[in-house]
Amino acid sequence: MSAISELSTVRRAKATTPEEKRLRAKEASRDNKAGYLFLLPWLIGLVVITLGPMLASLYLSFTNYSLIQAPSWIGLDNYTRMLSDERFHNALKVTFIYVFVSTPLQLAVALVIALLLNEGMKGLPFYRSVFYLPSMLGSSVAIAVLWRQMFEVDGLVNQVLRLFGIPATTSWIGDPQWALWTIILLHVWTFGSPMVIFLAGLRQIPGMYYEAASVDGASRWAQFRKITLPLLSPIIFFNLVLQIINAFQAFTQAFVVSNGTGGPADSTMFYTLYLYQRGFVQFQMGYAAAMAWVLVVIIAAFTAINFFFSRYWVFYGD
């Protein structure tokens, strides 16, 4: 806005006469028009591609909609049905385990690796790329297929275990007890993006704090706790918020590893996968839309909780 205002012929001084006021208002409205014009491409995208479909799905969530026939209004039925839908409860459980186990683990791994890489070793760009690589590939179908083959009964993982004399006969993806954990592991493995953000954050902590602490005889651990963690806390918070939101929406890995079924025995039936099945496999798009809105509320709630608690542990420099 300010750049445009500088083109203005009207002085910045306070308008006093009615004439000046009128001119000023005209000027402002022209500025606004230009501003909106610049906004337009984004605004059209937001309204047409995001907001429109979102509102449509809100409407559909109150209807019985088979995709093939026109939707018919059923009020809150879709929402009340969720209360007694056991598979829905199971999908919630699976997703919560996934989010609250994999997110902290992934961030911890990302932080540790970032700390190591921040030590200024030889060939840093190489290591940084190598550690970042999994997150470029991790959500791809190819990796999920590879994952499936690694964790089979006769997959790579069991073959390595057998080399060490462990009689491994578990199918990590075939056994309902373990299948979810292989997907959690896959998610943790893709720690690259939070790691890069951590690394950037670590670089911004002035070295003199550590020098001063060393002079005072503070141990490395004390330095980490008293300097690194507080100064990095906004970055940790940022990563936490984004990764939780991401994890709630996980779909590809579970879809590919279980061939779209969420199996074995619903053990990898993520929320989004169940939503997809309801909508496109069982032709219950109204129910699926209702599920999508419940997920929006869940994610919003957790983000709000995150922001609420952030005041107790996130330290902003100024």
Added chain:
Amino acid sequence: MALNRRQFLIGAGGIAAAATTMGLGACAPGSSGGSGSQGGGGGEGGKTSLALAWWGNPTRNKNTDAMIAEYMKANPNVTITGQPGEFSSYWDKLATQTAGGQAPDIIQMDMNYISEYGTRGALLDLSKVDTSKFVEGTVDSGKINDKLVGVNAGINTAVILANPKVFEKAKMDLPDDKTWTWDQMIDVGAEVASKAGVPIGVAQLINSDTLFGAFVRQHGKELFTPNGLGFDVAEAQAWYDFLLKGVKAKAFGTPEQITEEAAKILDQSAIVTGRGALQYQNSNQLLAVSNAAGQKIEMLRPPSLAGKATERKGWYKASMLWSASAKTKNPDAAIAWINWFANTPDAAGIDLAERGIPPNAEVLAQVQSKFSPEQQVVAKFIQDIKTEVGNTPIAPPPGGGTIAELLSRHGTDVIYGRATSADGAQKFVTELKSNLQV
């Protein structure tokens, strides 16, 4: 620290916006696939245009393209645009297209989906297509509420494939498929697996609603009747007991191998890789399985309760059907194309038995000499079982298409010991009933 609250929030917003943009970008190539080829509209200069959608494999894509070219050559006033696809994404796309009123004019249809579309008025009445030369039992499966909305595109039947090399290794003969019972299948599977040293005797049973259907029919019931579910908890429990028995006898592999196997594509399945001796498939897959295995694969009848093949109540399955959109602007042109596919050797001479054995007996006789050796075997098999065929099962009612997934999910609980066969069967039946919209 350089980052303050405001900068942080701006940064967060920026990244979120970037993420959204990338998301949108990622969507674009996928979504652009369908829209362009929507001919739909009628005559530009008297030309009729049709969109034709199918799922398939490279061979089928090639055949279908050739058929379209052939048809357009013979009918210069018709333009057909092909929309090839892959099975799993095909249905997402078709549902979305239908919802948007953009369904292709001619639709390759599957038995598990036909009533979802047919009962909701999305499919054109095809009674004008000539099915008078069709083999008995091949027309009715395409009828929904007595109205023909799907024309059988090829005959199929459930079979048990056998890998003769595994049987050789075990020094065993192939079982006599005219007399074998379900229990004997377990015995054979257990024996061949242990003697040949392979992990799996019989593969792909856990999610086979087709074999379960055969099993139920032999118990005097049906999977579905016009009133809804055609069987009871008792039959489902008997099936789960059969699965359990096979697992305990080491005939079907461990529960883990079973679930793993169920998620595999055909090229990596047990019978292809030689890790299994027997495997459930549909007959039109013999060629694909033989090619993938690079060896001869034998085809057997599914077992019967009585030990008599003539009492096994087999049926001719439509491997797939041709349907047309109820909203097509050129219903007559769509019907004409389906008629051409079903009743002329021109079409069948190109597609051969790729979509299954042609149901039109006269057409079959004219093109059979062109079949590959495997296709000849299938054609002969379909002919041989004529006396073993019972009445034609009706198409699953809306919601009934979920049967395979439910059967498999509750069956998995049973074989892992997470549920008894009685509990698993009860849950399976309850959930299936609640899915049905009759």
